[in-house]
Amino acid sequence: MNGTGALVRLVLRRDRLIIPLWVVVIAVLPITQTSAIAELYTGEQELRRFAESFGANPALQSLYGPITHWNAAAMGTWRAGFTPVILALASLLTVIRHTRVEEETGRRELLGSAVLGRHAGLTAALVVTAGANLAAGVILALSFVSQGHPVAGALALGSGYAALGLVFAAVAAVAAQLTEGAGGARGFALSALGLAFLLRMAGDSTGTAWLSWLSPIAWGQRMRPFAGEVWWPLVLSCAVTVLLTAVAYVLADRRDVAGGLLPPRLGPAGAAAGLTSAFALAWRLHRGTLAAWCVGVGLFGAVTGAATKAATDTMAGNSQLMAIMVALGGTTDMSDVFLAGLVGIFGIGVAGYAVQAALRVRAEEVAQRGEPLLATAVSRVGWAASHLVFALLGPAVTLVVLGVCVGVAYGATVGDLFGHVPRLVGATLAQLPAVWTLAALAIALFGLAPRLVGVSWAALAVFLLFGQVGAVLDLPQPLLDLSPFSHLPKLPGGEVSALPLVVLTAVAAALTAAGLYGFRRRDVG
Incomplete structure (x- = not known):
């Protein structure tokens, strides 16, 4: 881990514009959806009809997830149901950018010639990405509390978003150990994200609950922010994050710098026409x-x-x-x-x-x-x-x-x-x-x-x-x-x-x- 602090500062300097931008944009989208719904549907009956109409549509459930309650905060959270997927995408791309891309371009080997520990690069990428996810969760929670919404619901929503980002940061950390190229690592991580979304879509649109529980995207929704919060799915997200992170470190010990655990596919000796x-x-x-x-x-x-x-x-x-x-x-x-x-x-x-x-x-x-x-x-x-x-x-x-x-x-x-x-x-x-x-x-x-x-x-x-x-x-x-x-x-x-x-x-x-x-x-x- 030697030199991790210096690499953290380097990552923060390189992404000093990109990370704050996606953190703020993602964090403010749910409250804007909630404010719009609260302004448009002022009565309890209107909100109930709104929730019942959209909740009965399988296509909308497959896209945004299940509606857990008819209040404005729960409906706004539902309407922003694709936003945590964007957070997961930003998290996995950030980790791969500062791990596999650094090795592919030769910068990690150059830095490794100095006093730098073997796991410093991976640790720095995960620390910065985790900090960005936690910041997004805090901003998200504070935005709802500032508008008078229940604190428990705001905390559940913010922690669910942050937990999903951390899960896919860990997924990206594992993917970065598998291939020699950044493109292959992105492919593995994006495939995992796509599979998780498809499982969530299939489970919510068909009423097959067990399919949804196979997807980390559904775990944050199952915390039911603003609809009678359930906290134990957060433990599931944290456990998977810890497990995948440990796997990433174990795999990192089993490969060379700039190498991957999966052997590259050899091409033909001569180029095709x-x-x-x-x-x-x-x-x-x-x-x-x-x-x-x-x-x-x-x-x-x-x-x-x-x-x-x-x-x-x-x-x-x-x-x-x-x-x-x-x-x-x-x-x-x-x-x-x-x-x-x-x-x-x-x-x-x-x-x-x-x-x-x-x-x-x-x-x-x-x-x-x-x-x-x-x-x-x-x-x-x-x-x-x-x-x-x-x-x-x-x-x-x-x-x-x-x-x-x-x-x-x-x-x-x-x-x-x-x-x-x-x-x-x-x-x-x-x-x-x-x-x-x-x-x-x-x-x-x-x-x-x-x-x-x-x-x-x-x-x-x-x-x-x-x-x-x-x-x-x-x-x-x-x-x-x-x-x-x-x-x-x-x-x-x-x-x-x-x-x-x-x-x-x-x-x-x-x-x-x-x-x-x-x-x-x-x-x-």
């Missing part, structure tokens, strides 16, 4: 991520599309909610309003994939895998463009998949399958200019200020926050206009103006060109 260009190599690197995103958005699109009719029937009886949803959706047809809000949320999510794909070229550069390619006849712009194709066209493919799945699921429930699929595909593709703007920002930072590429993730988090709570909190319009997503047409059902789409596309093109120009002129690495 399809790997004779920079683009072919980029396709091999990006295809798994693209396929995973398509499957993920397709699944969630189908679930939410199937729940649209029941959700809109419930909302139609509340005039205040109608007014807010019309402001978000731009039309008076409740189904179109709901679908427009849904498409907007998924558009910001797909922008996350676009930023991830755009920054893959930076990851290849930092790992020193770009220089051997650039030593050949491959140009800098050609190498960067081979990755940027997936940052610009990959989101288009993902949005088409989203539109088809939402359209098929919703069309099947209302008996108009072929009428809604084209409308939903058009609505999802209308998100592309804003998605491209975020990807182009990442590209510009990569070319002009590569050390600041994390700002693109910060921008995405801010735009997500604006989209989720901007209308509810009545934030100033000039502030909301900073988000490219605020300038998109609210489809389906809204009016389409070509000017904002053209301007956003032009901004994206200019930022991309600036990034490529900067990359041509700066040093590699």
Whole structure:
């Protein structure tokens, strides 16, 4: 453990912007949902009808989990049911970034040549991630207490969120010991998170309780914050965290630095005919991520599309909610309003994939895998463009998949399958200019200020926050206009103006060109 303190300070310095951002954003989302529900449903009977209507929908239960009580705090917690999954995702990515990525790039071996213990790196990553999760839990609990909600419920909610983040930080610690590459470690950890969510979805939507209990995501929900708290599931989360952390340390003792316990798969002695260009190599690197995103958005699109009719029937009886949803959706047809809000949320999510794909070229550069390619006849712009194709066209493919799945699921429930699929595909593709703007920002930072590429993730988090709570909190319009997503047409059902789409596309093109120009002129690495 020697040198752990110094590494903790190094991790905090490197993530001094990213960690506070995701901690605060995740911590404030549940209270904003709760405040909105408390404002819209002021009477006990209205809250009861709201809970009964949504609780009877299996699709919504599969997406957000079971409704445990009809009070505003419990309903707001339920409505923010996907937020702890985001916290788990941020936790596992943070651990892998400061363990396996450090080894893959050679920085851990360089630091290890000094007075540094074998487990210092893993311990520092877990300490910082645990601190971030505990901070998120505390902020979350204080936000509810400050609004007059019961202290016991606030503590249960905050501790449940923090416990889930700690479980998947430990999952990532184990995954980091298995493979030689950061990509493989992320794959193991993300697969575990996806499996946990699917188990929770299956258990809650089918009434098969034992399936839900196999998922750590369900353990926090089973603590029943604001609905007669149950504390023993917290012990289960802590026990699994301790067990997985111990396993990670045992596995770390059984491998070499920069090595993995699972042997790497040896490739063929000669490259295949399809790997004779920079683009072919980029396709091999990006295809798994693209396929995973398509499957993920397709699944969630189908679930939410199937729940649209029941959700809109419930909302139609509340005039205040109608007014807010019309402001978000731009039309008076409740189904179109709901679908427009849904498409907007998924558009910001797909922008996350676009930023991830755009920054893959930076990851290849930092790992020193770009220089051997650039030593050949491959140009800098050609190498960067081979990755940027997936940052610009990959989101288009993902949005088409989203539109088809939402359209098929919703069309099947209302008996108009072929009428809604084209409308939903058009609505999802209308998100592309804003998605491209975020990807182009990442590209510009990569070319002009590569050390600041994390700002693109910060921008995405801010735009997500604006989209989720901007209308509810009545934030100033000039502030909301900073988000490219605020300038998109609210489809389906809204009016389409070509000017904002053209301007956003032009901004994206200019930022991309600036990034490529900067990359041509700066040093590699």
